Amino acid sequence: MERASKEIHNQKQFDLYAELGPVRLGPYTSYIWRTDPKHLQFLLSRYLFVSKMLAGKSEALEVGCGDALGTPIVLQTVKKVYALDFEPIVIDAARHCIDPTLNCEFVVQDITEAPFAKKVDAVYSLDCIEHIPPEKSERYFANVAASINNDGIAIIGTPNITANAYASEGSRTCHVNLQSHETLRAALAAHFKNVFIYSMNDGLVHTGFYPMAHYLLGVGVGKKI
Secondary structure, three states: OOOOOOOHHHHHHHHHHHHHOOOOOOHHHHHHHHHOOHHHHHHHHHHHHHHHHOOOOOEEEEEOOOOOOOHHHHOOOOOEEEEEEOOHHHHHHHHHHOOOOOOEEEEEOOOOOOOOOOOEEEEEEEOOHHHOOHHHHHHHHHHHHHOEEEEEEEEEEEEEHHHHHHOOHHHHHHOOOOEOHHHHHHHHHOOEEEEEEEEEEOOEEEOOOHHHOOEEEEEEEEEOO
């Protein structure tokens, strides 16, 4: 016999849990939860920024989606998301973890090899560029821009190179293409008429002194044709 919640307003939470079971986490998210759970707050805050910036868009492309931890946040304001990653096993995990009722289509693709198959209203890419070899960096930015409609928007999020002194050994090993606010601005300015750079520390996005920001968010608007 099922037990009822003492507080009536909580019952719907127990009912949904009984119906659908616990939420599944993918390999990347599970690792973070087990080793550094506070980092999930930082990651989710980045997705919240994207969600706010892209509110009302019909279609967006996420480049480097991983196991799609924050994709549902973007889907609260964007009608459809194409979630792309070059790692087949993480895309397979994401497909099994995400709510199947969400309007999300997963794609295995390396963005440095070619643009996305169709043009979308916006592209966002969080914690991706720093993993791409420097010699492929320009192809990354060019193909991101080529995947966007002429009046679209791009959002690129990446750790600040000035924060590398405080990074873990693991981060230093895999972050092979760190950006500064100058290099991120220049890379976006090659493809967009307007570029805005935001600072981020922990979960707070702001316009403070760039060298003291742990994370950078670059926004490109108005594609150069």
